[in-house]
Amino acid sequence: MxxxxxxxxxxxxxxxxxxxxxxxxxxxxxxxxxxxxxxxxxxxxxxxxxxxxxxGTGFTDAERQMLLLSNAVANRCAWAVAFHSTVALAQGAPAAAVDAVRRGELPDDPRLAALSATTRALIDKRGHLDEADVKSFTAGGFDERQLLDVLTGLAISTMANYTGNLADPPLEPPFQAQAWHGGY
Structure with missing residues (x-):
């Protein structure tokens, strides 16, 4: 290695x-x-x-972090899961929603569930969303422009998550309380 x-x-x-x-x-x-x-x-x-x-996406700070956290879990990047869990909580994301995403589940909050499900579907389907995926996203209160904005989050996450998986940098003390060991 x-x-x-x-x-x-x-x-x-x-x-x-x-x-x-x-x-x-x-x-x-x-x-x-x-x-x-x-x-x-x-x-x-x-x-x-x-x-x-x-x-500049129209997502709240907590929503951006939940999107990035969903990507980190889907890409199984332990460093990024810990980082985005810490920041999401600091920016007001509900602890139950953060915990659900960390377990590979959808949050109870319909808006956060739509955001997390869509970002995971984009990863799983390599961008080939069907009409039901798009309707689920917009039913969560988002618009079609924000669906394109999710791609920015995916690009950011791909760079960070793949680097984290390749290089496995040590987790800094501020993020250790949210250490994640890859399970769901």
Whole structure:
């Protein structure tokens, strides 16, 4: 297995440093997963740019985190599950909804259930949603534009989750209370 370096702003390739500075400014730290991604300037720069655009989707902060958590569980990325569980709870997502997604189930809340089910269906069906999938999403209170916005979340998650699965960076102390061991 390859061991990937966990970079700092100072040790990262020059073309990765601005992206890491942006994350540090936004989060107050450079998460180990992003610090690993910094080994590829194109990966970390694309990730940070996409993540920056993800705020303009019409989803609440908690909904964005639930979408990203659903993706992390579907992709079985333990680091990302812990991170997004922690952030989702901090941003007001109901603990029962977070726990349900972590178990591979749908939350009781109809809106969060529609969001989680749709993001998982997009992964499972490789984007080939049927009419019932789309109607379920819009019945949850979302619009067709937001269905396209889910794709931004999927792109972000694919970069992060696959890096996490490949590199297996250590989980930082702020996220350890939400450590996930891949079961559902």
């Amino acid at each position: 390859t061991t990937y370096r966990i970079h700092t702003v100072e040790t990262a390739p020059e073309d990765s440093r601005q992206a890491l500075r942006s994350l540090q400014g936004a989060l107050g730290l450079v998460p180990n997963l992003a610090a690993t991604m910094a080994g590829s300037p194109s990966l970390i720069s694309t990730f940070v740019a996409a993540f920056g655009q993800f705020g």
